[in-house]
Amino acid sequence: MNYQVMIDSLPDLLGGALLTLELVALAAVVGFAVALPVALARLTRRPLLWMPAYGFVFFFRGTPLLVQIFLIYYGFSQFPEIRASALWPILREPYWCALIAFSLNTSAYTAEIMRGAIQAVPRGQIEAAMATGMSRLTRLRRVVLPQAMRIGLPAYSNEVILLVKASSLASTVTLMDLTGTARTIASTNYMPVELLTTAALIYLAINFTLTRVFKGIEYLVSGENRAAVNDPLMQAGLNDPDALHKIAEK
């Protein structure tokens, strides 16, 4: 192992890590937004709604992400109609194609997490909400979703970690994310082991930090852990946004 090479490559690799984080953050936000309607559609009894949602989830969870990226990046170029359309400037860019693939992929997994979480909300609470005269939408907004978020959080944090790892596939469509940068430098200095090891360590650091942050959020939103209402740490956490990080660091 040549440690000097590892240290020298660090600035470039951290630059690549920024693109990784950017892709993950955007895909997570878009994926979350797409997942909610898909999850709700999955839960209805109307075939016109749940069947397409089921097909969407089944396709994106049943095929490799690599196939999905290639299908979007290379696949669409097969049709002259698409190449002539207004969408082409977006669909020919590897950045947008990777982002679309990551977003749709994570939305399928997230939709299943949401579905499970929504179904886990105790039936009695929904009945109570109905009894107090809440409309469907109000019930969803004020009773079901807030609790579902809490129930689904541990599974969702796993999904975000998986997304960080999945984002390494951006390198297969020439993007200079963390893996892409490591591969590119390795192809010029012929030191793949050093560069890939450094990249692996950065991925570990990212995922370790994310795990801690999510644990902090779980702690903040879980009623059971907050049983001690007088806990000064919790008081701080509720009033001071920075306390989240302090708790996450613990």
Place this chain on the structure above:
Amino acid sequence: MFDLQGFGPTLLVGAWMTIQVALTAAFFGVLLGLGVALMKLSTSRIARLLGDIYTTVLRGVPILVVILLFYFGAISAVNALADSLGHGDFIDINAFVAGTAALALAFGAYATEVFRGAFQAIPKGQIEAARALGMSRFTAFRRVSLPQVWRLALPGLGNIFLVILKETALVSVIGLEELMRKTEFAVGFTRQPFTFFLFAACLYLAMTIVTMIALQWLERRANRGIAGGAGA
């Protein structure tokens, strides 16, 4: 539905290679997971620490990076060894071995947690009863815990297999001629990326469906005679 222009058989050969990679990785991954789970449950602090490092690293690093690391790492290690032995020619590494080893390691890391949960789910009273009958710790493990672990771990192992089956596509990056690589050849020849990648997607879906059916059958079999089990 698909006009494969004569590439059908080639793609099926690739799919067969995909299945071989997935099954080989699963076989070694299960053994690895079982072994590391025992390390994590052991009383030895060093064994527990090693087990923790293994699962943390392998679950925190993208499989693509692990595959590349294995491939290039093995190449430089083997060639350095060959050089020192006075063998000057470049030696290439078998992509099947490097890719499958990386996938088996990843499988093992996830399987470790599944096995650990399964061992912990076995009622303590059973082990105590076995010990009270005079069985040694090892005999109690072999005759009481181990036979039950399979049943408890099967659903979790099945999920890991479904994940690894899809991750085999990444082995195409180091040149193994599995389904994805064969599809890329066909795309390069026919210039019809959408048709062929969609066909590959359908083959992966078909493999997923067959796996799910097989897992259901295995779970039913494993739960024979268990009250409340799926086979009851």
